[in-house]
Amino acid sequence: MGFRGKPRAAAERRFYEQAADILRRLEARQGSIKTLTIGNGSVKPENKRKVYALICQTLKYSSVLARVLERCAIADLATVDRRVALLLAHDLLLTRAGLQRAGADEKLNRQIARHKARLRSELDRIKQEVGAASDEDLVPAALRDELPTFRYVRVNLLAATVDGVVGQFEKEGYRLAAADAADRSQLHAVLAAGSRTFMRDPDLHDVLAFPPGTDLHAHPLFVDGSIVLQDKASCMPAHVVQPPPGSTALDSCAAPGNKTSHMASLMANRGRIFAFDKDRARLNTLVRLTDQAHSKIITARCASFLDIDPLDPQYAAVEYALLDPSCSGSGIVNRMDALVDAYIAGIGRGASGKGGDEDKSGDDTKAHEVRLQRLAEFQTSIVLHAMRFPGVKRISYSTCSVHVEENEAVVARVLRSQGEFSLAPADQVIPTWPRRGLETAGLTEAQAASLVRALPEDGTNGFFVAGFVRTAPADPSRAAAAAAAMPAPPASNNTGRSLGRSKRGGRDRRQRDAATASDDGPAKRPRVAAAATDAPKSRGKKRPRRKVAVAVAR
Numbered sequence: 356m357g358f359r360g361k362p363r364a365a366a367e368r369r370f371y372e373q374a375a376d377i378l379r380r381l382e383a384r385q386g387s388i389k390t391l392t393i394g395n396g397s398v399k400p401e402n403k404r405k406v407y408a409l410i411c412q413t414l415k416y417s418s419v420l421a422r423v424l425e426r427c428a429i430a431d432l433a434t435v436d437r438r439v440a441l442l443l444a445h446d447l448l449l450t451r452a453g454l455q456r457a458g459a460d461e462k463l464n465r466q467i468a469r470h471k472a473r474l475r476s477e478l479d480r481i482k483q484e485v486g487a488a489s490d491e492d493l494v495p496a497a498l499r500d501e502l503p504t505f506r507y508v509r510v511n512l513l514a515a516t517v518d519g520v521v522g523q524f525e526k527e528g529y530r531l532a533a534a535d536a537a538d539r540s541q542l543h544a545v546l547a548a549g550s551r552t553f554m555r556d557p558d559l560h561d562v563l564a565f566p567p568g569t570d571l572h573a574h575p576l577f578v579d580g581s582i583v584l585q586d587k588a589s590c591m592p593a594h595v596v597q598p599p600p601g602s603t604a605l606d607s608c609a610a611p612g613n614k615t616s617h618m619a620s621l622m623a624n625r626g627r628i629f630a631f632d633k634d635r636a637r638l639n640t641l642v643r644l645t646d647q648a649h650s651k652i653i654t655a656r657c658a659s660f661l662d663i664d665p666l667d668p669q670y671a672a673v674e675y676a677l678l679d680p681s682c683s684g685s686g687i688v689n690r691m692d693a694l695v696d697a698y699i700a701g702i703g704r705g706a707s708g709k710g711g712d713e714d715k716s717g718d719d720t721k722a723h724e725v726r727l728q729r730l731a732e733f734q735t736s737i738v739l740h741a742m743r744f745p746g747v748k749r750i751s752y753s754t755c756s757v758h759v760e761e762n763e764a765v766v767a768r769v770l771r772s773q774g775e776f777s778l779a780p781a782d783q784v785i786p787t788w789p790r791r792g793l794e795t796a797g798l799t800e801a802q803a804a805s806l807v808r809a810l811p812e813d814g815t816n817g818f819f820v821a822g823f824v825r826t827a828p829a830d831p832s833r834a835a836a837a838a839a840a841m842p843a844p845p846a847s848n849n850t851g852r853s854l855g856r857s858k859r860g861g862r863d864r865r866q867r868d869a870a871t872a873s874d875d876g877p878a879k880r881p882r883v884a885a886a887a888t889d890a891p892k893s894r895g896k897k898r899p900r901r902k903v904a905v906a907v908a909r
């Protein structure tokens with residue numbers, strides 16, 4: 356028995372230590388909770404969900420747990436790592452089951468368990484002080500109240516019809532509620548009320564809306580590629596650019612490819628889409644995901660879009676451009692991020708909640724402004740570059756940011772910097788969607804009205820979309836001059852590398868590198884084993900110059 360017990364004790368010690376290590380990495384902003392737990396190869400598969408739940412719950416209660424530990428000031432716990440103590444205190448005080456596998460790690464368990472009564476009474480005292488009727492009331496309100504982000508489902512028209520998918524859900528017992536574009540509050544009320552209710556989206560014909568929390572990841576329609584789980588706002592750009600079947604489009608910053616596969620769906624797999632992304636690993640994901648979505652017209656190229664020559668004859672047929680470049684990601688509603696932010700802020704203040712360094716927050720504000728400025732330079736350069744493709748006549752520009760700097764200000768600057776494109780009129784840009792752009796950065800009321808904004812209170816992520824249409828024939832020299840006139844962004848310490856070689860000197864490279872930490876997530880570069888052609892197998896087509904690397908699964 357003793358022999359069998361030993362490895363188990365080691366495994367259990369590892370459980371809390373491993374979770375503490377994940378907290379340490381979250382503090383260092385080395386990844387999201389999900390990537391550091393579910394995507395962490397060193398956490399045993401059977402423990403992943405447990406570790407994930409423990410981390411989320413501990414973060415929710417971290418400020419109160421830290422206060423309990425601080426107030427008790429138990430000398431015996433001084434030697435225990437701060438994060439391990441938080442995790443143990445969580446399990447000991449806030450779960451019915453208590454410490455995980457109690458008894459497996461005798462020393463650690465005994466060390467904390469013998470103080471349970473004292474810790475518990477301190478927790479009760481805090482509850483009394485703040486008037487909390489239950490443990491749940493101890494969670495800061497901002498982390499408790501979830502915004503209702505609906506589960507949006509995009510029907511992949513390459514594998515199914517909207518009616519077919521609706522019928523399938525009805526057969527499974529879901530109730531289809533009527534959607535009224537004019538009454539958004541009714542839409543919200545219906546979805547918030549019923550767990551097995553759904554609606555056709557009133558703005559996008561290929562999108563369905565389900566109540567928040569609906570999990571369709573294991574649904575057969577998702578597994579066979581008939582539906583794609585994609586936020587509604589992120590489905591808007593393909594509808595704004597509207598490439599018809601048989602046309603040629605490009606996607607400048609395409610990975611992981613949700614919008615690329617959406618264009619292929621609207622194009623009925625007829626025509627061609629050039630999909631560029633500078634990140635090799637992300638482009639590999641695009642190749643895999645668009646393949647699962649049955650998209651057959653995508654030519655994926657690992658390159659910086661800014662290195663692509665718009666006058667290269669192979670792009671002469673490109674008429675539609677979807678531009679969704681890196682951005683601050685400030686519109687993404689992610690409750691998990693909010694948990695981590697609150698936890699890190701709590702560490703900064705100390706458990707007592709005091710502290711805060713005003714000079715530092717001033718620095719943070721400045722760094723934030725510089726970052727936004729760099730992103731805006733980069734985003735503007737992407738739009739102006741797309742406008743240099745002589746055949747392009749319609750463009751969508753989007754971000755998942757709520758900042759004016761990356762949205763209306765970029766649009767205004769693009770309009771000032773060239774004379775061939777204007778904003779698409781409002782009736783061509785998701786006309787039924789009520790929230791429009793802001794009349795700022797020199798934009799007129801009519802221009803602002805042709806832009807689309809989305810905010811979390813609309814039940815989507817924060818998002819921005821602009822449509823541009825060609826209003827004057829292409830003049831390559833004018834567009835090139837506009838691009839050359841772009842001011843160089845401030846020096847960046849960005850480490851991201853392009854996989855393509857620039858033929859045009861430093862300015863483009865600086866603009867490209869100006870996209871610092873963004874919604875793209877940390878750049879992962881898996882080892883590369885072999886190269887696969889990026890060309891679709893079509894007759895008579897010129898072989899593209901760049902190759903897509905195939906990553907080895909680790």
Ligand SMILES: C[S@@+](CC[C@H](N)C(=O)[O-])C[C@H]1O[C@@H](n2cnc3c(N)ncnc32)[C@H](O)[C@@H]1O
Nearest residue numbers: 608609611612613614632633634659660679681
């Ligand atoms: C917001 S994400 C795109 C999301 C994508 N459109 C989708 O819907 O799945 C931005 C992407 O731009 C890529 N990117 C950044 N700079 C780039 C550049 N200069 N050229 C091409 N891609 C770039 C990033 O690697 C990242 O994958």
